[in-house]
Amino acid sequence: MENKYSVSPSPHVRDNVTTEKIMGAVLIALIPASLAGVIFFGLHALIVLIVSIVSSVLSEYVFEKITKRPVTIKDLSAVVTGLLIGLNMPPEVPLFIPILGSVFGIIVVKQLFGGIGQNFMNPALGARCFLLISFSSQMTDFSVKGGWVGKTAYDAISSATPLATLKTGVSYPLGDLFLGNIFGTIGETSALALLIGAVFLLFIKVIDLRIPLSYIGTFLVLVLITSIIRGYEAPFYFTLCEVFAGGLMLGAWFMATDYATSPMTTKGQIIYGVCLGILTFLFRMVSKSAEGVSYAIIFMNCLTPMIEQFTRPLAFGIVRKKKKEERNG
Amino acid sequence: MNMSKDKPLERIWNGIYVENPVFCLILGMCPTLATTTSATNAIGMGLSTTAILTASNLMISLLKKVIPNRMRIPSYIVIIASFVTIVEFLMEGFTPEVYKALGIYIPLIVVNCIIMGRAEAYAGKKGPVESIFDGLGMGIGFTIALLLIGSVRELVGAGTIFGIKVTPGIYVPVNIFILAPGAFLVMAFFVAIMNKLKIGAARRTGWDPTENGCADCSGCAHRNNCSGKVSSEENTEVKS
Numbered sequence: 326m327e328n329k330y331s332v333s334p335s336p337h338v339r340d341n342v343t344t345e346k347i348m349g350a351v352l353i354a355l356i357p358a359s360l361a362g363v364i365f366f367g368l369h370a371l372i373v374l375i376v377s378i379v380s381s382v383l384s385e386y387v388f389e390k391i392t393k394r395p396v397t398i399k400d401l402s403a404v405v406t407g408l409l410i411g412l413n414m415p416p417e418v419p420l421f422i423p424i425l426g427s428v429f430g431i432i433v434v435k436q437l438f439g440g441i442g443q444n445f446m447n448p449a450l451g452a453r454c455f456l457l458i459s460f461s462s463q464m465t466d467f468s469v470k471g472g473w474v475g476k477t478a479y480d481a482i483s484s485a486t487p488l489a490t491l492k493t494g495v496s497y498p499l500g501d502l503f504l505g506n507i508f509g510t511i512g513e514t515s516a517l518a519l520l521i522g523a524v525f526l527l528f529i530k531v532i533d534l535r536i537p538l539s540y541i542g543t544f545l546v547l548v549l550i551t552s553i554i555r556g557y558e559a560p561f562y563f564t565l566c567e568v569f570a571g572g573l574m575l576g577a578w579f580m581a582t583d584y585a586t587s588p589m590t591t592k593g594q595i596i597y598g599v600c601l602g603i604l605t606f607l608f609r610m611v612s613k614s615a616e617g618v619s620y621a622i623i624f625m626n627c628l629t630p631m632i633e634q635f636t637r638p639l640a641f642g643i644v645r646k647k648k649k650e651e652r653n654g
Numbered sequence: 655m656n657m658s659k660d661k662p663l664e665r666i667w668n669g670i671y672v673e674n675p676v677f678c679l680i681l682g683m684c685p686t687l688a689t690t691t692s693a694t695n696a697i698g699m700g701l702s703t704t705a706i707l708t709a710s711n712l713m714i715s716l717l718k719k720v721i722p723n724r725m726r727i728p729s730y731i732v733i734i735a736s737f738v739t740i741v742e743f744l745m746e747g748f749t750p751e752v753y754k755a756l757g758i759y760i761p762l763i764v765v766n767c768i769i770m771g772r773a774e775a776y777a778g779k780k781g782p783v784e785s786i787f788d789g790l791g792m793g794i795g796f797t798i799a800l801l802l803i804g805s806v807r808e809l810v811g812a813g814t815i816f817g818i819k820v821t822p823g824i825y826v827p828v829n830i831f832i833l834a835p836g837a838f839l840v841m842a843f844f845v846a847i848m849n850k851l852k853i854g855a856a857r858r859t860g861w862d863p864t865e866n867g868c869a870d871c872s873g874c875a876h877r878n879n880c881s882g883k884v885s886s887e888e889n890t891e892v893k894s
Contacts, residue, residue, distance in 0.1 A: 419826075425828070455830055458833060458835065459828045459829045459831075460826065460828075461829070
């Protein structure tokens with residue numbers, strides 16, 4: 326009986342959703358994309374994924390043991406980070422690169438800032454950018470030895486990513502982009518597999534549509550306008566190619582929606598998504614680089630506290646000062 | 655070792671450890687981050703700054719009664735700029751490679767906030783001998799800090815130290831460390847190590863710096879040479 330009289334501060338209504346369940350759901354949602362990567366790129370891709378996950382979990386465990394903090398490897402967040410790092414690797418990458426990336430992502434980006442929920446930028450993307458700057462030749466070498474893609478007739482444009490082709494204003498076969506029969510990182514190859522995972526996450530309400538839709542929508546509109554102005558052949562087809570190529574699907578559905586590094590308010594999430602779209606458009610279409618999703622997302626991760634500051638909702642019953650003055654005067 | 659206030663050894667130790675300009679006062683960030691791409695550059699920058707700092711500290715200390723209070727900043731800049739010009743020509747003549755590598759950062763020593771800071775906080779108030787040793791200490795502290803950052807960045811980012819390859823052939827250099835982000839990373843790690851050392855030392859004397867902050871001077875390691883003024887002046891007035 327006395328339990329019913331316990332006094333506690335809000336929140337009083339609690340859900341039974343735990344970090345573990347959310348991270349488990351994200352892992353399940355990433356399975357199709359991982360499978361697609363392994364099928365298209367062969368066994369080495371699987372080894373890269375496993376090595377990334379194991380090194381992420383190990384570095385979290387070792388760091389928390391050394392600093393005598395509670396060990397949080399059971400909440401699966403390190404597994405998700407490791408898998409995302411693995412999915413961001415080229416298929417034939419030397420194995421020390423994902424290991425180094427996992428150690429950097431988990432220890433520097435996540436643990437040094439206070440562990441899960443305290444990281445100011447997505448650990449997987451922080452690691453990806455760290456590796457991209459450090460090992461630019463290994464990280465952009467998308468040649469494949471085994472797997473499906475290696476066997477199909479793509480020798481003529483071997484290891485040129487669709488984005489590099491699109492950069493010149495030439496469209497790419499949309500069917501291959503959608504299914505995944507293209508060169509690229511392990512995770513970004515199949516837009517279809519990523520969308521299956523995203524629909525699963527939407528269905529169980531782990532993510533909502535605001536960030537991905539405003540992100541992809543803004544990007545789509547801007548690319549469409551630019552391709553019409555620049556006079557590319559078939560601007561609609563070209564725009565769809567840009568949307569399904571590269572890391573946009575992986576970034577928009579699985580990385581931009583990371584709880585710790587995206588705004589909490591509805592308005593903030595839409596501002597965040599629109600800014601992501603604009604930045605990705607600028608990186609891909611205006612600057613010299615072919616890919617810009619990861620830089621756009623970590624840039625907006627850093628702006629998230631500011632967006633939240635400006636879009637903070639008013640508490641119930643409080644009137645904004647301006648309105649109050651109007652009413653009084 | 656005589657460690658009482660304003661004695662030569664105390665000043666030098668103060669510059670190297672107690673108030674290390676880079677790791678404790680976080681001054682002079684522009685040259686620190688930009689010129690530490692290799693150990694050689696770091697040494698060149700550190701030593702030229704030390705020479706200018708010592709000389710300008712001496713000159714300002716000697717002229718402190720002549721310089722009117724209102725005109726002190728322009729006067730300091732004139733004095734510092736003269737020494738910078740001398741050092742610049744000397745480096746161009748005798749160490750042309752380092753001069754070329756450091757480029758614009760040699761003329762920029764004129765507005766280096768360590769030199770301005772020491773002129774404001776120390777040389778403009780104290781005698782010439784103390785000021786020389788203050789400049790020397792601060793300069794050596796700056797050089798050591800730059801050398802540490804530069805060596806780590808060069809070792810990890812290029813696999814060399816002073817241009818000599820020291821890593822085995824299979825080592826793949828982590829390029830980011832010789833680029834701008836690496837400077838911030840290495841710098842942050844050194845500041846963290848320094849804070850760890852200092853907070854540990856302070857805790858052993860029974861004071862918890864994380865609770866009281868610097869507003870409370872009672873347990874502060876600097877209270878002997880600060881008299882409650884130095885840190886505030888250095889932190890607010892001169893930033894380059």
